[in-house]
Amino acid sequence: MKLWFAQSIAGRLRVLVLFVSGTALLLAYISFLAFDFYSLRHNLIDSLETQATIIGFNSESALLFDDQQTAETTLSALRGAPSILAAEIFRADGRAFALYARQDSAKQSIVPKLAVGQTSASWIQDRSVLLGHAIKSDGKFIGSVYILAETRDIANRTRQFGLLSAAILLLCFAIALLATSTMRGLIIRPLENLAETAHVVSRQKDYSVRAKVPRRRDELAFLVQSFNEMLDEIEKGRAVLEQKVAERTAELSAANREIEAFSYTVAHDLRGPLQQVANIGFLLQSNAVNGKTPEASALLGKLVSATSRMSSLIDDLLNLSRAGTAPLKHVQVDLSAIARTILENLVLGDKRHIETVIADSRVAIADEGLITVVLENLLRNAWKYSSRKDLAHIEFGCRDMGDESVYFVKDNGAGFDNAYVDRLFSPFQRLHSQADFPGTGVGLATVQRIIARHGGRVWATGSVDRGAEFCFTLPQSKCGRETDSELSD
Secondary structure, three states: OHHHHHOOHHHHHHHHHHHHHHHHHHHHHHHHHHHHHHHHHHHHHHHHHHHHHHHHHHOHHHHHOOOHHHHHHHHHHHHHOOOEEEEEEEEOOOOEEEEEEOOOOOOOOOOOOOOOOOOEEEEEEOOEEEEEEEEEEOOEEEEEEEEEEEOHHHHHHHHHHHHHHHHHHHHHHHHHHHHHHHHHHHHHHHHHHHHHHHHHHHHHOOOOOOOOOOOOOOHHHHHHHHHHHHHHHHHHHHHHHHHHHHHHHHHHHHHHHHHHHHHHHHHHHHHHHHHHHHHHHHHHHHHOOOOOOHHHHHHHHHHHHHHHHHHHHHHHHHHHHHHHHOOOOEEEEEHHHHHHHHHHHHHOOOOOOEEEEEEOOOEEEEEHHHHHHHHHHHHHHHHHHOOOOOOEEEEEEEEEEOOEEEEEEEEOOOOOOHHHHHHOOOOOOOOOOOOOOOOOOOHHHHHHHHHHHOOOOEEEEEOOOOOEEEEEEOOOOOOOOOEEEEEEO
């Protein structure tokens, strides 16, 4: 069966035609051979029946007058039939009356087999036929005649017919082969041509090739013509698509240049004056400690705070810009070590009671710089939004979900209303006021862009005052097993 499916259409069609034609010819050969054999045997029986009838008619008076010599003379007429081995006439009581046996044959013993009231019957024996015929006179049974004939002539004629039929069979088979070759030219070649064209289109992506359309107008020609028309449509659509791609690429390149120009402006043209304002504010605070009024001190504090917040916003915008344009360098990164370093830096100088749980040996394939930005944003958010808890809990880990591994940062802080979860990853969209939790509203948008560039997903779940959990996936990365926990004061 595997060999059948492994063959080409031409091979399978050839095998199918040969099998069907060969089977049909073989069945016809067997049928004709059997018909000829049974016809010859039936003719032999009819001939024996005729001879027995004649012998019975000529032996009627011999039986009535008990003239054995006349009966034997009648039987001797069978010498003209070389297929007859023996013949014998029996009286009504079953006793032998007259006998004939061919000279070159062995002595044959004939036993009467006709049933009472039976006129004629035949029996097929080993390579011979025995026929019995009742002899009657005025309707009264007076005896019977039996003729035994061999079937050698039938076998010889059947053999000759079989050889002739076999020769005809081979001739018909040769004609079937010729028909298969002709069919190959009419059907298979257009299919092979179509398959070769499809192969070129599939492997070489060359949509300019066309299959040769057969001259005749049938289903196969319609199929080839439809295939060529489909290639025409694909080629036209591809040309339009390539033009659109070129236009979009040009637009994207222009947009990237604008983003780079904006980043340069932010990094240099805006940061310089902003730094000068911050320095002046710091100097005014330092030099006017004794002479300034409370109002002036508050104004200077707001100035320094505003410039610091503006500097943080510029940094976040630059990170967001780099997250979409910076080239990726995929390497093996120890996320656990990065998370531990970030949390250790956050703990320094903080007197809060914080419990941190960091999963060990969580290794991923990612861009080390960009994935550090992801963990920095998520862990700093967890640190910030759990600042009002007496015992803050921050956890970094990983768990398997189906065929992918999910990394997560979880805290027990302020949380958020799940009804507004779609706003979390949009730039400048904040769910908490600046007075409660200061920030720029750009960090999570940067996280989403970085994870998307890695081919992963990011989402969040939470509830108000019960904490939040931020999850993300990275392709080709799997979770480890061990975790450790530590308590920081």
